[in-house]
Amino acid sequence: xxxxxxxxxxxxxxxxxxxxxxxxxxxxxxxxxxxxxxxxxxxxxxxxxxxxxxxxxxxxxxxxxxxxxxxxxxxxxxxxxxxxxxxxxxxxxxxxxxxxxxxxxxxxxxxxxxxxxxxxxxxxxxxxxxxxxxxxxxxxxxxxxxxxxxxxxxxxxxxxxxxxxxxxxxxxxxxxxxxxxxxxxxxxxxxxxxxxxxxxxxxxxxxxxxxxxxxxxxxxxxxxxxxxxxxxxxxxxxxxxxxxxxxxxxxxxxxxxxxxxxxxxxxxxxxxxxxxxxxxxxxxxxxxxxxxxxxx
Amino acid sequence: xxxxxxxxxxxxxxxxxxxxxxxxxxxxxxxxxxxxxxxxxxxxxxxxxxxxxxxxxxxxxxxxxxxxxxxxxxxxxxxxxxxxxxxxxxxxxxxxxxxxxxxxxxxxxxxxxxxxxxxxxxxxxxxxxxxxxxxxxxxxxxxxxxxxxxxxxxxxxxxxxxxxxxxxxxxxxxxxxxxxxxxxxxxxxxxxxxxxxxxxxxxxxxxxxxxxxxxxxxxxxxxxxxxxxxxxxxxxxxxxxxxxxxxxxxxxxxxxxxxxxxxxxxxxxxxxxxxxxxxxxxxxxxxxxxxxxxxxxxxxxxxxxxxxxxxxxxxxxxxxxxxxxxxxxxxxxxxxxxxxxxxxxxxxxxxxxxxxxxxxxxxxxxxxxxxxxxxxxxxxxxxxxxxxxxxxxxxxxxxxxxxxxxxxxxxxxxx
Numbered sequence: 001x002x003x004x005x006x007x008x009x010x011x012x013x014x015x016x017x018x019x020x021x022x023x024x025x026x027x028x029x030x031x032x033x034x035x036x037x038x039x040x041x042x043x044x045x046x047x048x049x050x051x052x053x054x055x056x057x058x059x060x061x062x063x064x065x066x067x068x069x070x071x072x073x074x075x076x077x078x079x080x081x082x083x084x085x086x087x088x089x090x091x092x093x094x095x096x097x098x099x100x101x102x103x104x105x106x107x108x109x110x111x112x113x114x115x116x117x118x119x120x121x122x123x124x125x126x127x128x129x130x131x132x133x134x135x136x137x138x139x140x141x142x143x144x145x146x147x148x149x150x151x152x153x154x155x156x157x158x159x160x161x162x163x164x165x166x167x168x169x170x171x172x173x174x175x176x177x178x179x180x181x182x183x184x185x186x187x188x189x190x191x192x193x194x195x196x197x198x199x200x201x202x203x204x205x206x207x208x209x210x211x212x213x214x215x216x217x218x219x220x221x222x223x224x225x226x227x228x229x230x231x232x233x234x235x236x237x238x239x240x241x242x243x244x245x246x247x248x249x250x251x252x253x254x255x256x257x258x259x260x261x262x263x264x265x266x267x268x269x270x271x272x273x274x275x276x277x278x279x280x281x282x283x284x285x286x287x288x289x290x291x292x293x294x295x296x
Numbered sequence: 297x298x299x300x301x302x303x304x305x306x307x308x309x310x311x312x313x314x315x316x317x318x319x320x321x322x323x324x325x326x327x328x329x330x331x332x333x334x335x336x337x338x339x340x341x342x343x344x345x346x347x348x349x350x351x352x353x354x355x356x357x358x359x360x361x362x363x364x365x366x367x368x369x370x371x372x373x374x375x376x377x378x379x380x381x382x383x384x385x386x387x388x389x390x391x392x393x394x395x396x397x398x399x400x401x402x403x404x405x406x407x408x409x410x411x412x413x414x415x416x417x418x419x420x421x422x423x424x425x426x427x428x429x430x431x432x433x434x435x436x437x438x439x440x441x442x443x444x445x446x447x448x449x450x451x452x453x454x455x456x457x458x459x460x461x462x463x464x465x466x467x468x469x470x471x472x473x474x475x476x477x478x479x480x481x482x483x484x485x486x487x488x489x490x491x492x493x494x495x496x497x498x499x500x501x502x503x504x505x506x507x508x509x510x511x512x513x514x515x516x517x518x519x520x521x522x523x524x525x526x527x528x529x530x531x532x533x534x535x536x537x538x539x540x541x542x543x544x545x546x547x548x549x550x551x552x553x554x555x556x557x558x559x560x561x562x563x564x565x566x567x568x569x570x571x572x573x574x575x576x577x578x579x580x581x582x583x584x585x586x587x588x589x590x591x592x593x594x595x596x597x598x599x600x601x602x603x604x605x606x607x608x609x610x611x612x613x614x615x616x617x618x619x620x621x622x623x624x625x626x627x628x629x630x631x632x633x634x635x636x637x638x639x640x641x642x643x644x645x646x647x648x649x650x651x652x653x654x655x656x657x658x659x660x661x662x663x664x665x666x667x668x669x670x671x672x673x674x675x676x677x678x679x680x681x682x683x684x685x686x687x688x689x690x691x692x693x694x695x696x697x698x699x700x701x702x703x704x705x706x707x708x709x710x711x
Contacts, residue, residue: 001579002297003297003298003299003378006299006579007299009540009579009580009581012569012581013521013540013581016521016522016538016539016581017521017635019521019522020521020522020594020635044569044570045538045569045581046522046524046538047524047567047569047570048524048526048528048531048534048536048570049524049525049526049527049528049531049536050526050527132369132371133371136351136368139368139369139370140367140368140369159701159702160392160393160395160396160618160693160702160705161396161702162395162396162399162691162693162702162705163399163400163687163691164400164634165632165633165634165635165691165692165693167632167693167695167700167702169630169695169700170700171700182369183369183371183380185371269327270327270328270329271327271328271329272327272329272330
């Protein structure tokens with residue numbers, strides 16, 4: 001069995017376990033390449049039936065419009081149910097306080113909205129497209145990661161995960177975060193997108209965009225980022241390697257307009273995937289700290 | 297390209313994280329920004345060298361204490377092979393993490409400190425690889441730089457290891473012995489001038505070339521995960537049994553027995569993700585459509601009529617206990633084998649293994665991190681085989697019915 005087929009089998013097995021073990025699961029869908037891959041795997045897992053759970057999008061309100069367009073297209077095309085949890089609503093309701101200043105981002109605010117959404121819809125399992133190769137705290141995560149009533153990840157009390165046997169038994173109020181593509185790498189995702197001919201948001205491909213350099217990162221100019229007068233704006237050919245909130249996702253200089261170029265580019269890249277994520281750069285343990293309070 | 301999963305374990309300070317950091321560094325898995333980060337951190341700590349262990353220890357508490365607590369999954373590749381390293385802590389209180397990390401591994405690297413040789417932890421790790429039936433064991437004697445790359449020191453350790461292997465090693469396992477210095481990159485990627493007396497491949501070349509063993513068990517068994525029933529006019533009568541082939545091979549037309557109901561049917565059609573196929577192999581997912589309108593639900597097994605599967609309500613097994621509340625006679629748990637579950641009661645506990653002396657001592661209680669033997673009575677029979685004959689059907693987990701934690705793991709000896 002080729003590596004990629006092996007990974008696909010493993011992921012679909014996990015997705016079917018989620019449908020089999022939980023009453024009310026959902027698939028967290030950001031519109032990025034990883035969640036698009038996950039959605040495709042889920043479609044395969046239940047063919048010819050439709051996916052037996054809804055998509056949940058935690059909307060920071062700072063999305064790339066291209067991502068939302070594709071999200072809505074996929075939902076319509078595959079007859080899916082979409083639930084949107086809005087960070088803006090939580091800001092308006094006073095549940096969270098918007099960060100201020102040049103480095104403000106809504107990334108960490110997502111956690112509250114995610115937890116509220118889980119509670120409102122009583123989800124007992126949330127699948128996400130996180131991968132172990134992304135970040136070292138994620139390398140420690142289980143495939144079935146149990147979160148307590150507060151959504152917290154306790155890294156010292158993780159359930160042992162043996163062989164392919166997944167234990168999804170939980171108490172009322174707890175939920176499980178599930179990571180079916182844990183063992184995939186960034187390149188696996190790209191190869192898979194090419195092999196399965198998946199549509200991804202156009203911002204992954206090189207395009208002309210107005211950007212400015214901040215802390216050695218090419219930040220996109222948008223309504224959601226404070227650009228100082230001293231910041232030098234320029235129009236140049238870039239693409240995005242990850243798709244997060246517009247306020248924390250930096251672009252990379254690129255002329256890769258085709259999947260083949262993108263794969264070549266990543267293969268030869270000197271920088272890690274999340275090197276362009278400002279949310280991770282805040283501290284050595286930025287991801288771990290966010291996970292402990294319920295981040296996905 | 298082939299994927300191989302390798303388990304590593306080591307105790308505090310034997311250089312395991314450095315070894316893995318070294319493998320990442322030498323195979324180009326660490327990117328410029330990550331290397332810069334390690335350079336900065338190393339300098340900040342006043343080290344005159346790259347502290348490659350910083351590449352792997354992922355948790356705050358681990359970095360604080362400079363040790364590995366939990367299993368970490370680390371990826372790298374060479375032009376020949378892709379690797380997933382399940383890196384686990386080696387300390388006695390983390391035995392369960394070692395078992396967890398090793399459970400999906402096809403090979404294991406047991407790391408030793410050249411200055412210390414065979415210690416209790418070496419034996420524990422060795423025993424766990426035997427318990428799990430791992431077919432390739434690499435004893436890597438690290439920190440050779442601190443013993444002047446001495447052949448004598450290495451030979452002494454090798455002799456001690458051979459004694460251990462001769463006495464307790466399973467048949468059909470390949471043992472490899474290799475001296476390295478992870479810190480100075482000696483005999484990791486290239487043959488080392490300083491270890492010129494050593495005959496054999498450097499560590500990376502070794503793990504690139506060891507053959508990957510497949511489950512050869514012929515018992516054809518499929519476990520049902522989910523029943524697919526499309527709510528569509530044109531597929532009104534469709535009932536697809538979605539699941540995974542644990543071992544063996546199915547073909548359209550095969551006669552099957554359904555466990556535990558005992559009903560019989562025939563495979564009418566096999567689909568993979570909506571498309572018809574003729575056969576389904578071990579490890580593959582598929583959706584089976586049957587010739588008869590039989591009842592089957594999640595957790596049931598479809599067994600090819602000619603397979604020899606044990607179906608029983610009494611199990612004798614070796615356990616590794618993984619939670620604080622001990623396993624005691626009379627306790628009830630959920631047993632999960634693959635996706636089948638049953639309530640079980642502990643009938644008897646016979647012995648636990650003293651991992652230092654590698655000898656059995658009688659006990660009636662298995663505590664956290666204990667490895668021992670005992671017997672269970674099942675509420676409902678499950679379809680299994682002894683672990684040694686078929687790992688895909690012979691291992692199970694025990695779930696605490698109160699906490700729902702994974703309380704332990706078992707390896708079936710007899711049903």
